[in-house]
Amino acid sequence: MLEVEGVSKRFGGFVAVDAVSLTVAKKQIAAVIGPNGAGKSTFFNLITGHLRPDAGRVVLEGRDITAAPPHRICRMGMGRSFQRTNIFPQLTVFENVQAAYIAHRGRGTNFWASSAALYRDETTALLQQVGLADKANEAASALSHGNQKQVELGIALACDPEILLLDEPTAGMSAAETRDSIKLLQHLAEKFGLTLLFTEHDMEVVFSIAEKIMVLHQGRVIAEGTPDEVQRNAEVRRIYLGERK
Ligand SMILES: Nc1ncnc2c1ncn2[C@@H]1O[C@H](COP(=O)(O)OP(=O)(O)OP(=O)(O)O)[C@@H](O)[C@H]1O
Numbered sequence: 088m089l090e091v092e093g094v095s096k097r098f099g100g101f102v103a104v105d106a107v108s109l110t111v112a113k114k115q116i117a118a119v120i121g122p123n124g125a126g127k128s129t130f131f132n133l134i135t136g137h138l139r140p141d142a143g144r145v146v147l148e149g150r151d152i153t154a155a156p157p158h159r160i161c162r163m164g165m166g167r168s169f170q171r172t173n174i175f176p177q178l179t180v181f182e183n184v185q186a187a188y189i190a191h192r193g194r195g196t197n198f199w200a201s202s203a204a205l206y207r208d209e210t211t212a213l214l215q216q217v218g219l220a221d222k223a224n225e226a227a228s229a230l231s232h233g234n235q236k237q238v239e240l241g242i243a244l245a246c247d248p249e250i251l252l253l254d255e256p257t258a259g260m261s262a263a264e265t266r267d268s269i270k271l272l273q274h275l276a277e278k279f280g281l282t283l284l285f286t287e288h289d290m291e292v293v294f295s296i297a298e299k300i301m302v303l304h305q306g307r308v309i310a311e312g313t314p315d316e317v318q319r320n321a322e323v324r325r326i327y328l329g330e331r332k
């Protein structure tokens with residue numbers, strides 16, 4: 088599904104991502120972990136077109152998407168969510184997801200229709216899927232942090248993705264919100280046959296759902312493998328798990 092080959096990103100003299108490669112198979116659930124500043128968000132931004140790599144290649148289902156603009160990558164089947172929630176606070180929940188449909192699919196032949204009339208059925212169905220049907224008409228800003236993340240997930244799903252990149256999907260959530268959102272993610276992945284690539288600081292979440300884990304440290308890959316292999320890796324224990332205690 089996704090092949091990242093030796094991507095690098097420099098900010099001035101500082102190398103944030105250093106020749107990182109990763110392969111994610113169709114329907115796999117893969118995680119990128121690492122301490123703060125390891126380069127996880129930068130790595131995601133290189134994949135999704137929000138940053139242009141200085142070197143390397145990104146291939147999505149056999150198509151080279153290196154440095155393609157984010158909206159095109161989105162249309163090719165890659166959805167994403169951001170570490171800092173990225174929704175329109177002043178719009179309702181419904182309008183947030185509806186706007187995403189209009190952005191991805193356009194207005195079709197409905198040039199003269201008001202925006203409010205577009206993609207109503209799709210939006211209603213999607214809100215049901217992400218568990219927000221009863222909050223459709225609330226202002227996004229009035230929602231709990233966990234519910235706002237659900238809105239963001241709805242926005243990401245509106246482009247009908249095959250792969251979802253989620254940058255710390257449970258950041259700032261309570262334990263209960265984290266549990267619910269992981270259940271929801273697993274359910275959606277199963278239902279739509281999605282491939283997932285996510286970053287996460289909560290090791291319980293990582294080791295409970297990831298089938299493959301890559302560990303970044305100072306922009307470099309220090310380990311990669313199954314959860315068991317990564318947990319046993321001496322360098323990971325020293326550099327990463329050790330730092331957290
Ligand atoms: N636009 C930028 N300009 C300069 N430096 C940047 C920029 N974006 C990120 N960095 C630096 O690159 C390094 C990697 O940052 P990044 O946000 O990718 O880390 P991260 O692994 O996502 O960290 P966190 O766990 O805190 O989210 C950090 O040292 C950060 O300060």
Ligand SMILES: [Mg+2]
Binds near residue numbers: 127128129170254
């Ligand atoms: Mg980050």
